[in-house]
Amino acid sequence: MSDSNLIDGRAIAAEVHESTGARVAALRERGVVPGLVFIRVGEDPASQVYVGMKERMSAKLGIQSTTHVLAGDAPEAELLALIEKLNADAAVHGILVQAPLPRHIDGARVYSAVAPGKDVDGFHPVNMGKLVLGDPSGFVPCTPAGVHELLVRSGVPVAGAEVVVLGRGNIVGKPLAALLMQKAPHADATVTVCHSRSRDIAAHCRRADILVAAMGVAEFVKADMVKKGAVVIDVGVNRVDDPAAPKGYRLVGDIDFAAIRPVAGRITPNPGGVGPMTIAMLLQNTVRSAEAATAARA
Amino acid sequence: MSDSNLIDGRAIAAEVHESTGARVAALRERGVVPGLVFIRVGEDPASQVYVGMKERMSAKLGIQSTTHVLAGDAPEAELLALIEKLNADAAVHGILVQAPLPRHIDGARVYSAVAPGKDVDGFHPVNMGKLVLGDPSGFVPCTPAGVHELLVRSGVPVAGAEVVVLGRGNIVGKPLAALLMQKAPHADATVTVCHSRSRDIAAHCRRADILVAAMGVAEFVKADMVKKGAVVIDVGVNRVDDPAAPKGYRLVGDIDFAAIRPVAGRITPNPGGVGPMTIAMLLQNTVRSAEAATAARA
Numbered sequence: 344m345s346d347s348n349l350i351d352g353r354a355i356a357a358e359v360h361e362s363t364g365a366r367v368a369a370l371r372e373r374g375v376v377p378g379l380v381f382i383r384v385g386e387d388p389a390s391q392v393y394v395g396m397k398e399r400m401s402a403k404l405g406i407q408s409t410t411h412v413l414a415g416d417a418p419e420a421e422l423l424a425l426i427e428k429l430n431a432d433a434a435v436h437g438i439l440v441q442a443p444l445p446r447h448i449d450g451a452r453v454y455s456a457v458a459p460g461k462d463v464d465g466f467h468p469v470n471m472g473k474l475v476l477g478d479p480s481g482f483v484p485c486t487p488a489g490v491h492e493l494l495v496r497s498g499v500p501v502a503g504a505e506v507v508v509l510g511r512g513n514i515v516g517k518p519l520a521a522l523l524m525q526k527a528p529h530a531d532a533t534v535t536v537c538h539s540r541s542r543d544i545a546a547h548c549r550r551a552d553i554l555v556a557a558m559g560v561a562e563f564v565k566a567d568m569v570k571k572g573a574v575v576i577d578v579g580v581n582r583v584d585d586p587a588a589p590k591g592y593r594l595v596g597d598i599d600f601a602a603i604r605p606v607a608g609r610i611t612p613n614p615g616g617v618g619p620m621t622i623a624m625l626l627q628n629t630v631r632s633a634e635a636a637t638a639a640r641a
Numbered sequence: 642m643s644d645s646n647l648i649d650g651r652a653i654a655a656e657v658h659e660s661t662g663a664r665v666a667a668l669r670e671r672g673v674v675p676g677l678v679f680i681r682v683g684e685d686p687a688s689q690v691y692v693g694m695k696e697r698m699s700a701k702l703g704i705q706s707t708t709h710v711l712a713g714d715a716p717e718a719e720l721l722a723l724i725e726k727l728n729a730d731a732a733v734h735g736i737l738v739q740a741p742l743p744r745h746i747d748g749a750r751v752y753s754a755v756a757p758g759k760d761v762d763g764f765h766p767v768n769m770g771k772l773v774l775g776d777p778s779g780f781v782p783c784t785p786a787g788v789h790e791l792l793v794r795s796g797v798p799v800a801g802a803e804v805v806v807l808g809r810g811n812i813v814g815k816p817l818a819a820l821l822m823q824k825a826p827h828a829d830a831t832v833t834v835c836h837s838r839s840r841d842i843a844a845h846c847r848r849a850d851i852l853v854a855a856m857g858v859a860e861f862v863k864a865d866m867v868k869k870g871a872v873v874i875d876v877g878v879n880r881v882d883d884p885a886a887p888k889g890y891r892l893v894g895d896i897d898f899a900a901i902r903p904v905a906g907r908i909t910p911n912p913g914g915v916g917p918m919t920i921a922m923l924l925q926n927t928v929r930s931a932e933a934a935t936a937a938r939a
Contacts, residue, residue, distance in 0.1 A: 451776055471773050472766030475819065476811050478749055481766070503838050511822055513774050520818075521773065524809055524834050533840065535833040536822050540801050542831065 348604065350576075350611045355496045356489075356619035359627060360404060366630045367405040370637065377406045377633035379437040379463070379626075380429050384422060384448065385415030390441045397439070400622050406629055419448045423456050430458040436636055437463035437629035442514075460635070463628035465518070475521045482628050487519035489620025490555060490576055495529045497609060499553065499574050502531040507547050509564070509597065510557035511538040515578050519555060544568075556597035566602035575603055577613045646902065648874075648909045653794045654787075654917035657925060658702060664928045665703040668935065675704045675931035677735040677761070677924075678727050682720060682746065683713030688739045695737070698920050704927055717746045721754050728756040734934055735761035735927035740812075758933070761926035763816070773819045780926050785817035787918025788853060788874055793827045795907060797851065797872050800829040805845050807862070807895065808855035809836040813876050817853060842866075854895035864900035873901055875911040 367377055379401055381394045394410060401408040413422060422440070429435045438461045444450050454466040462470050465484035473481030483491075494501055506523050510516035516536060523532040532553070537544045539558075548554055548568040556564050557578035569575060579597030596613035604610050611617055665675055677699055679692045692708060699706040711720060720738075727733045736759045742748050752764040760768050763782035771779030781789075792799055804821050808814035814834060821830040830851070835842045837856075846852055846866040854862050855876035867873060877895030894911035902908050909915055 451774070468770030468774055468776065468779070469767045470770065472768065472770030475769050475773055475815050476749070476766055478766065503840050505840070511824065517773050517819070517822070520834075521815070524815070524836070526809065526836070526838075531836075531838040533833065533835055533838075533845070535831065536818075537831055538822070538824070538829075540824075540829040540831075542801050542803070547831070 348607060348609050350493055350497050350609050350616060352493060352611060352616040352619045355493055356623040358496065359492065359623035360400070363627050363630050364404040366634065370633055371405060373637065375633060375637050377436050377630050378434045379406050379408045379439065379629045380435050381408060381410040382413065382422070382425065382440045383410065384413045384417060385445050387443060394441050397622055397625065400626060404626055406626060415445055422448060422453060426456045430461060435461060436633040437461055439464050439625070461632060463625055463632055471518060474518055477525050477527065483522060484514060484518045485621045485624040485628065486515045486578060486617065487522050488624040489617055490519055490578065491522055492624065493576065493611065493617065493620055494553065499609060501529050504532045504552040505550055506532040506534045506553045506555065507551035508534060508536045508555045508557065509544065510559065511536050512557065515557040558597050560597055561595045562597070562599045564598040564603065566599060566606050569603050569606045571606055572608035574609045575607045576611050576617065578617050646905060646907050648791055648795050648907050648914060650791060650909060650914040650917045653791055654921040656794065657790065657921035661925050661928050662702040664932065668931055669703060671935065673931060673935050675734050675928050676732045677704050677706045677737065677927045678733050679706060679708040680711065680723065680738045681708065682711045682715060683743050685741060692739050695920055695923065699924060702924055704924060713743055720746060720751060724754045728759060733759060734931040735759055737762050737923065759930060761923055761930055769816060772816055775823050775825065781820060782812060782816045783919045783922040783926065784813050784876060784915065785820050786922040787915055788817055788876065789820055790922065791874065791909065791915065791918055792851065797907060799827050802830045802850040803848055804830040804832045804851045804853065805849035806832060806834045806853045806855065807842065808857065809834050810855065813855040856895050858895055859893045860895070860897045862896040862901065864897060864904050867901050867904045869904055870906035872907045873905045874909050874915065876915050
């Protein structure tokens with residue numbers, strides 16, 4: 344098997360970053376510095392890593408980022424007050440509250456508190472609603488947007504395709520289904536959403552032209568569940584105990600990559616597939632927000 | 642074929658109305674009169690009929706309704722100003738702008754102008770977003786809510802069922818898919834959405850345990866597209882020329898009812914299936930809005 348069936352998320356993300364960087368430069372020429380604020384609550388190690396990656400890529404593209412770290416036991420009101428202040432700050436174009444939040448904080452309330460026009464994560468109900476309604480003025484959540492961009496830039500035909508999405512989470516499964524079923528260019532797919540209560544998921548998988556695994560179950564999708572030539576996108580990031588690994592665990596996706604790769608027409612590696620695209624779409628959303636704010640002011 | 646496989650929408654709507662009427666009575670005892678405002682723009686005959694039916698049922702249940710009729714060439718600003726005034730009126734608990742709107746008016750802008758808490762039609766992006774996100778504080782659009790209620794009150798098992806929705810409109814297809822795929826009691830279905838760009842719709846239909854036709858194509862679903870014993874819900878209302886009919890046309894659904902009925906396990910008549918449920922869910926939403934406003938004031 345040659346490398347040719349790999350969908351290289353890093354290379355495609357780099358293309359998106361290049362275009363985003365150019366847009367940042369154009370804004371800076373007009374005296375506008377796109378501003379992105381990260382909020383972390385507590386010391387979740389994965390969150391630290393994710394925010395660190397986003398900070399570094401922001402800096403590389405000329406987006407000014409600021410990170411607020413709240414104590415793990417900070418009251419919800421403190422977080423909401425911070426968001427309120429950032430909503431009112433004209434230098435802030437994007438606000439990202441890094442998941443997961445501690446249990447004493449109501450995530451739905453927090454994500455709804457971010458001004459929809461600064462909700463570059465696309466988690467606010469109004470942005471989710473616009474996505475479903477086909478209103479392009481909202482922000483599309485970054486991971487579904489990244490999966491879509493991967494497909495489009497890889498030349499995978501989406502219109503009319505049979506798409507099966509495994510997982511119905513608010514961050515990936517449901518918004519991705521909404522995105523791909525729209526009456527729109529590079530959409531128009533026939534979408535089925537499967538989940539933990541679905542019967543005979545394997546049969547659904549086997550009829551998919553495009554199979555997106557976002558269940559959060561390590562190596563759930565096996566080779567015999569994939570139609571020959573199908574495009575397989577792996578969104579999963581699962582921690583699996585591995586005493587031989589330096590950290591005592593390793594990260595695996597939702598698909599049995601090695602076995603599926605010879606069957607699939609195209610396939611994402613993991614890491615190096617969807618992950619880089621999520622950051623790329625976040626920064627693209629941020630620049631779009633800054634452009635919109637600048638246009639409104641002009 | 643006995644009557645036993647018919648899902649009687651009128652009888653089930655009457656059950657919902659009875660419960661809604663009791664809630665209205667309880668509110669009235671506390672001095673609160675639920676208030677619902679209809680807005681019609683222009684003289685579309687079907688709109689007049691629909692609003693008339695809703696007015697009469699409101700009156701029957703003790704909901705006070707008011708209807709504003711704007712001229713067909715009324716500027717959009719006039720409509721938006723009226724909505725703004727009604728948003729601010731504490732006696733108004735629900736605002737319904739009857740579709741279709743004239744072409745010079747931007748429907749998305751109008752539906753977004755209604756205060757989400759008075760959007761008893763469930764068309765505001767924030768309500769659509771809450772539906773997708775599984776946040777029960779929003780209003781679910783009336784026709785999908787009515788289809789769901791029909792299934793539940795008919796004892797049709799939804800959890801784990803294969804549901805195929807024909808049509809991806811903003812009013813029925815997309816919100817219904819979101820509703821039935823939720824991780825929730827009487828939901829948890831495996832949902833596929835088919836539409837005009839789908840390949841081999843018949844094959845999708847044939848694997849459905851629950852088939853919902855909401856494409857807006859007269860008698861699109863034929864008997865050979867239905868699995869023996871499937872539940873078939875017909876949302877369509879299509880005008881078909883018929884010189885022999887008194888008005889020169891007749892209304893037909895999206896399914897070939899006579900041929901499908903012997904195959905289906907359960908089936909909705911049309912009229913008398915989904916239609917009455919839409920009104921029932923509208924008035925239920927209105928009372929819920931009045932209850933919420935009353936609780937907030939207490």
